[in-house]
Amino acid sequence: MSVREVGIVMNGVTGRMGYNQHLVRSILAIREQGGVELADGSRVVPDPILVGRSEQKLRDIAHRHDLTKWTTDLDQALSDPSVQIYFDAQATRAREKAVLAAIAAGKHIYCEKPTADSVAGAVELARAAREAGVRNGVVMDKIFLPGLRKLKRLVDVGFFGRILSIRGEFGYWVFEGDWQRAQRPSWNYRAEEGGGITLDMFCHWNYVLESIAGPVRAVTARSVTHIPQRWDEKGVGYDATADDAAYAIFELDGGTIAQLNSSWCVRVFRDELVEFQVDGTEGSAVAGLRNCRAQHRSATPMPVWNPDMPVTEPFRDQWQQVPDNTAFDNGFKVEWEQFLRHVFEEDPQPFPHDFMAAARGVQLAELGMRSSQEGRRIEVPEVSG
Incomplete structure (x- = not known):
């Protein structure tokens, strides 16, 4: 050999x-x-x-x-x-x-x-x-992570039927760097050095959404800097000029609506640092970095809204784990x-x-920031070059 x-x-x-x-x-x-x-x-x-x-x-x-x-x-x-x-x-x-x-x-x-x-x-x-x-x-x-690979398996076999919506939550609290060391480099929070969560994460969300449901055709976004001052690796304070949170609505081919929140200023109350919920006419699934749980139409319970009584339904227990069925490498x-x-x-x-796929992600980030600045929905054109 x-x-x-x-x-x-x-x-x-x-x-x-x-x-x-x-x-x-x-x-x-x-x-x-x-x-x-x-x-x-x-x-x-x-x-x-x-x-x-x-x-x-x-x-x-x-x-x-x-x-x-x-x-x-x-x-x-x-x-x-x-x-x-x-x-x-x-x-x-x-x-x-x-x-x-x-x-x-x-x-x-x-x-x-x-x-x-x-x-x-x-x-x-x-x-x-x-x-x-x-x-x-x-x-x-992201699409090579075990949780997303299981989710893609469900997509490929038609588990969801027509995909209606995707909801994503990503992020965690990144310490400011004064009394607690920041766990991300300081350049991430300086726009002049290429920092910003919109540029970083919208590039991810573009290929994730393409993989799950199809190309993004329009974006409405709001990018903000929640923490205006941080401290660098040497303990020196600096003005945070880059956005540290972004809230977006993406409209995809076929009418699917995706809502994704990205934030370095959020404390985690979910099973994993990123989670996506996909809802379709035939079933739903929630995927994180490693795990994926699904609920088929035939097994969907019938919750009833009653604010006068404590919740008794074990909602999380009503979902089925999607099995590994293979060994997932890094x-x-x-x-x-x-x-x-x-x-x-x-x-x-x-x-x-490839580089053109990457360019589509950069375009989505650029249009997301423009949507935030102008306060409006922006359609996403084809990238050519």
């Missing part, structure tokens, strides 16, 4: 997401399992080259995982002839320039979302990748494996999570 190592430049692995989900739980886990098997029976094994701004952090990570290749010089890394893929998990504002450099170097691209902080920038990346002939993909991790790793097959197989399957 043929086995070959492929160089992957990994830029931004000193950050929480880049390190935990992409380096440790994806690339190093794929190396540990002996690589990814391709359709012809051969295997490709990723060989990471770590890139970042901090020499000390890179050295520490490399030492921790017995890695030998790291540099603070992106151009040097891209010039390595063994490198075939460039991965980017930097802050949003730094991504566009680095990705363009990697495209110019002829590397295939896989990166975090959003690909850019404007739809024009996102479309330009898609155009540049297409013209250069490099394969490209974007991290769309969602980030699963998508990495799909992208590696897309790049290295002779006749690859189309990779739907």
Whole structure:
């Protein structure tokens, strides 16, 4: 059996997401399992080259995982002839320039979302990748989570009938950083550095909604900054210029209405940090990160409104757990494996999570912010480029 190592430049692995989900739980886990098997029976094994701004952090990570290749010089890394893929998990504002450099170097691209902080920038990346002939993909991790995969299984077998509505709640309390350390980086709350929950989460919601019920055709949104002052990693106070909560109504193909709340200023009273409820003519389901519960039309009880009596019906017990029926691997790793097959197989399957799909997410975020600013419903045009 043929086995070959492929160089992957990994830029931004000193950050929480880049390190935990992409380096440790994806690339190093794929190396540990002996690589990814391709359709012809051969295997490709990723060989990471770590890139970042901090020499000390890179050295520490490399030492921790017995890695030998790291540099603070992106151009040097891209010039390595063994490198075939460039991965980017930097802050949003730094991504566009680095990705363009990697495209110019002829590397295939896989990166975090959003690909850019404007739809024009996102479309330009898609155009540049297409013209250069490099394969490209974007991290769309939510649909690879066990709960969402179970939900998609219900969609695919027609469990819901006609989908009427989708309701989503996402978020948790992110500490301000004064008396309690903030659990998210401070740039997330500075608009001038690419922060903002609308730009971050609407890119997710676009592909999640496309997967469940279809494309978004109109948006009405309200983005707000609930906490106007926060404290950074050094304990220095700063003005929070980015939105930390967004409330939106999305109108989808076929008349489905989706309502999604995203907030870093909410305390959790639900089973998981994100939950989606899908209601259809034939059944309903509630999915989180790992679990999914369903209630079919034939098993739907008949609640009666009576505010004068205590609630006696065990509403949660009336839903059935959707079984795993398979072993669910880490969602980030699963998508990495799909992208590696897309790049290295002779006749690859189309990779739907590409730069144009990412551009649709950036467009939805841009239109959501515009809807909030103008106080009106905005239709979503087709993205072209």
